[in-house]
Amino acid sequence: MFGAVAIAVLLTMALTLVRAILGPTVFDRILSVNTFGTLTVVLIAVYGFLTGRPDFLDIALVYALITFIGTVAVTKFAAFRYLGHPDERVDSGEL
Numbered sequence: 001m002f003g004a005v006a007i008a009v010l011l012t013m014a015l016t017l018v019r020a021i022l023g024p025t026v027f028d029r030i031l032s033v034n035t036f037g038t039l040t041v042v043l044i045a046v047y048g049f050l051t052g053r054p055d056f057l058d059i060a061l062v063y064a065l066i067t068f069i070g071t072v073a074v075t076k077f078a079a080f081r082y083l084g085h086p087d088e089r090v091d092s093g094e095l
Helices: 001-023 026-051 054-080
Strands: none
Touching: 001 026, 026 054
């Protein structure tokens, strides 16, 4: 049963990768990469359950946090073109 779930998650990851490559906008690609990260967390959790190793859930949680922080950073950069304080643009002469 869980083997079928793993295969379904891998198929969904492949479809998400296609959307990330073909996405018409940057935000579609960011959403696809975020979805791919979430599916990776699910796949790690399913693998941990299949092998009987619950410590894989800790790894999945850490990966989920890293994916979330990365998605927020990339989205902020795509929207505003800087990651730090807004006054950094003034200091660098971009305004």
